[in-house]
Amino acid sequence: MAEAYPWQDSLWQQMAGRPRHAHAYLLHGPAGIGKRALAERLMASLLCHNPGSLNACGECKSCLLLKAGSHPDNYVLEPEEADKAIKVDQVRDLVSFVVQTSQMGGRKVVLIEPVEAMNINAANALLKSLEEPSGDTVLLLVSHQPSRLLPTIKSRCVQQACPLPSEAMSLEWLAQALPDCTDEERAELLTLAAGSPLAAVSLQVQGVREQRALVVDGVKKLLKQQQSPTQLAEAWNAIPLLLLFDWFCDWSNLILRYQLTEDEGGLGLADMRKVIQYLAQKGSRDKILNIQDWILAQRQKVLSKANLNRVLLLEALLVQWASLPGRN
Ligand SMILES: [Zn+2]
Known part of the structure; x- marks a missing residue:
């Protein structure tokens, strides 16, 4: 049974309590707030044979089959490997599921997550199922980045925004x-x-607080010239590159903001406040804008999973960062 989160209470009432269900829903909102759990809960409720309450009963044949992962009328479409694309062949299998008649005589329910993992061919293959509803099939599409979806996909779904709590x-x-x-x-x-x-x-x-403490400590030592970019690039070996680029990007934003506003309330997390203030006072605006452009460009490469030399990239970042307080 999917977990029910307190911030979804009214959303749940609203979705599960509809007198008639749409053919397709698009649940969208930021990652990490439980959209998948909401969709799974709705799926169970739509398949349950015991009407009467909004939640699935957990005891009927349909609920038991779903729990065992062997329900014939439910289909979950997701990337075969995490962070990879949903392939067009996977969508074709789904399409043939959608045109079949229900095996247990009730609804069929399809869950797709994340929808943006479909490339254009896969999305086009899905469109047919969205355009020509088949019997009592309900499609639940989950998206963390709805701006990346084809407008034709979005327009064929009832859109349900899932806000941050x-x-x-x-x-x-x-x-x-x-x-x-x-x-x-x-x-x-x-x-x-x-x-x-x-x-x-x-x-x-994942131990991110410990990793952050290590990085913050390293940045302070870098600025005091107690540790070199090369030493730090090695010491941060186990820290995801994207996380590092996110933090440095965030810090460059905070520095620029403090230069403009001198607002001490806008210095971010306590661990870096003094450093942000120091760099805002010592670093020229041009230099910080330059390093920020560079960080954003590299971050994009990290996101696209380009083949990067991790150590060289980190050294390049840290050499630039160490030069921020200087005159040139
Ligand atoms: Zn049930």
Whole structure:
């Protein structure tokens, strides 16, 4: 049974309580807030043979088959490997599932996540199933980046926005999910996760707070010339490149912002505030804009999984960063 999150209560009532269901829904919103869980919960409820309550009963034949992963009328389409594309052949298999009649006499339900993992051929293959509804089939499309979807896909779905929970609600939930962290640590994780509570939990599990502490300490030593770019590039060996580029990008933003506003409330997480202030005072605006452009361009390469020499790239970043306080 998919987990029910407190920030989805009214969304759930609204979606599951519809007197008639649409042929296709597009659930969209930021990653890490439980859209997949909401879709799975809806899938179970749509397949359940016991009407009467919004939630699936968990006991009927349909619920038991779903739990066992052997329900004949349910289909989950996702990339075969994490972060890879959904292939056109996978979509063709789905299309032939959609045209079959239901084996248990009820609805058929399809879940696709993330929809943006389909390339244009795969998306076009899916369009036919969206255009020509087949019997009692409901398609649940989940997207973290709806701006990347074909307009023809979006227009054929009932769109359901799934908003980020409020900070207060996320922190309340995190208090239960991460009981061993302090309030301050939970708030820090939530900031690092851009407000997504489930992402905050996975950051904690991945040890991101420890990694951040290592990087912040390294940046301070770099600026004091106690450690070289080469030493740091090696010491940060286990830290995901994208995470590093996200942090440096974030820091360059904070420096530029502080130069303009001198607002001490806008210095980001406590661990880097002094460094941000120092670099804002010592570094020229041009230099910081240059390094930011460079970071954004490299980040794009990291995202596109280009073949990069990790150590060389980090050294190049750190050499530039170390030169920020200088005159040239
Ligand atoms: Zn049931």
